[in-house]
Amino acid sequence: MSVAKKLASQTAVYGVSSIVGRVLTYLLVPIYTGAFAAAEYGVVTGLYAYVSFLNVVFTYGMETTYFRFANRLGTDRRELYDRVLSLLLVSTAGLTALLMLLARPLLGLLEIPPGHEQYAVWVALILGLDALTAIPFARLRLENKARKFATIKLVGIVANVALNLFFIVLCPAVASGKWLPALQPLVTHLYDPTVGVGYVFLSNLFASALTLLLLWRELLDFRFRLNLAVLRPLLGYAYPLMLMGLAGMVNETLDRILLPKWLPDNFYPGQSSLTAVGIYGACYKLSIFMSLVIQAFRYAAEPFFFAQSTEKNSPATFAMILKWFTLCCAIIFVGISLNVEDFGQLFLRRPEYLQGLVVVPILLLANLFLGVYYNLSVWFKLTDRTYYGTYIGAGGAVLTIVLNFLLIPLLGYLGCAIATLACYFTMAILCWRLGERHFPVPYPALRLGLWLLLASGLVGLGWWVQLDGWWARHAWHAGLTVAFLVALYVVERPRTAAPLVVR
Structure with missing residues (x-):
């Protein structure tokens, strides 16, 4: 099996848990938007924005560090596993306790009124x-146990979805006598309607606990070993990755934190700032179709890139992978962007959410460039120059903050989406140019740039030219999508055996 087929097969396995899991999770969006007003959903969006930042702090780059050191000659992988997990165990206990103590200040940042401190406690857990x-x-990823990884991930996600459906759909219906009135005594003991959106966090908490239990074999096969002197080189490699991750979270989620702070009063007539956050957060979910492909690819690609780094033809392999990854993402970008109204009506149940659909094509393209950046970032991970990732991420973070500051007062959440696109595009270009100097890879940059320009042009044309009538509109959008697919087939198919690299 060729290296490309091996990566593709593992990506497919990881993708099962990622895609199926994300689809199941995404089915909750119409549940949330039907059950909660945009202002209530804004609480969920805002708190999970903080979760994205704090996830990086809690793991501080140790996953990638574990991969890097495990692939070095002479490394005792069992001892490395024990030492890294021991360090995480100690730091996690301290950080979780600290967050619980800071529950009220955290909720105050989101302008959530007193009395809901349990939300922050559940998030900390x-x-x-x-x-x-x-x-x-x-x-599991290092040992190529992709099926076990995917199964445990999927079980946790299914549990989260099932608990959400139980608490948010079934329990209110039973309590009101709409469904299964015989179960009312049981539901009365399990369900408290005043918890409201808190059941979103409780469901996640129970699912996370179940996931930890399903990893019992890996956890039992662990001996506590904490030696900071031995861990010092690992921390030296990891901390730039943590800073890079934090910068990445600034680029990915800070807009949902800044939006209620910098949005002028009454910018959207009759809507509060939390309502705007809820609308933007719900529409952001429609970019999931790009995000899940990127996530599945990252699960398989990171250990794969490290394993392939010693191969003589690795640069050509990396170039081929980026090419086909980008083209697949371009197809998703065109297909979803031209049919976003249908997706919006299917998943966003209340009309107030549909006004934000304009941000979806911009966010899809932004996430495409984020995926390109993840591909390109292999050079500074393989050359142990992770500080370059910190510089690039920090530059993107500064750009994100500046553009949000300038654009939110003028464009609202549309400005957030434009800032995200500008950030990820800039990061990808910087990473490519720096990589050319330190770890040359024959990426087909010009060819891919032309394909993305064509894809963006077709999407822009589809949005600019609006035809009357459902059938006419769908035929027009389908025609543009097919035109892009045909162009890809005609141009790229003859070169699958021997790709032409255009600089």
């Missing part, structure tokens, strides 16, 4: 449990 699963999951 979720973060702690997820951090403890990070290295056991990394070990």
Whole structure:
């Protein structure tokens, strides 16, 4: 089996848990948007924005560090596993306790009124449990146990979805007598309607605990060993990755934190700032179709790139992988962007959410460039120059903050989406140019740039030219999508055996 087929097969296995899991999770969006007003959903969006930042702090780059040191000659992988997990265990306990103590200030940042401190406590426990699963999951990836990894991930996601449906759909219906009134006595003991959106966090907490239990073999096969002197080189490699991850979270989620702070009063007439956050957060979910492909690819690609780094033809392999990854993502970008109204009406149940659909094509393209950046970032991980990732991420973070500051007062959440696109595009270009100097790879940059320009042009044309009538509109959008697919087939198919690299 060729290296490309091996990566593709592992990506497919990881993709099962990622894609199926994300689809199941995404089915909750119409549940949330039907059950909660945009302002209530804004609480969920805002708190999970903080979770994204704190996830990086809780794991501080140790997953990638574990992969890097495990692939070095002479490394005792068992001892490395024990030492890394021991360090995470100690730091996770301290950080979880600290977050619980800071529950009220954290909620105050989101302008959530007193009386809901339990939300922050549950979030802290979720973060702690997820951090403890990070290295056991990394070990499964390192040992190529993709099926077990995917199964455990999927079970946790299914449990989360099932609990959400139980607490948010079934229990209210039973309590009101709409469904199964015979179960009312049982539901009365299990369900408290005043918890409201808190059941979103409780469901996640129970699912995270179940995931940790399912990793019992990896956790039992662990001996506590904490030696900071031995861990010093690992921390030296990891801390730039943590800073890079934090910068990445600034680029990915800070807009949902800054939006209620910098949005002028009454920018959207009759809507509060939390309502705007809820609308933007719900529409952001429609970019999931790009995100899940990137996530599945990253699960398989990171250990794969490290394993292939010693091969003589690795640069050509990396170039081929980027090419086909980008073209597949371009197809997703065109297909979803031209049919976003249908997806919006299917998943966003209340009309107030549909006004934000304009951000979806911009966010899809932004996530495409984020995936390109993840591909390109292999050079500084393989050359142990992870500080370059910190510089690039920090530059993107500064750009994100500046553009949000300038654009939110003018464009609202549309400005957030534009800032995200500008950030990820800039990061990808910087990473490519720096990589050319330190770790040359024959990426077909010009060819891919032309394909992305064509894809963007077709999407822009589809949005600019609006035809009357359902059938006419769908035929027009389908025609543009097919035109892009045909162009890809005609141009790229003859070169699958021997790709032409255009600089």
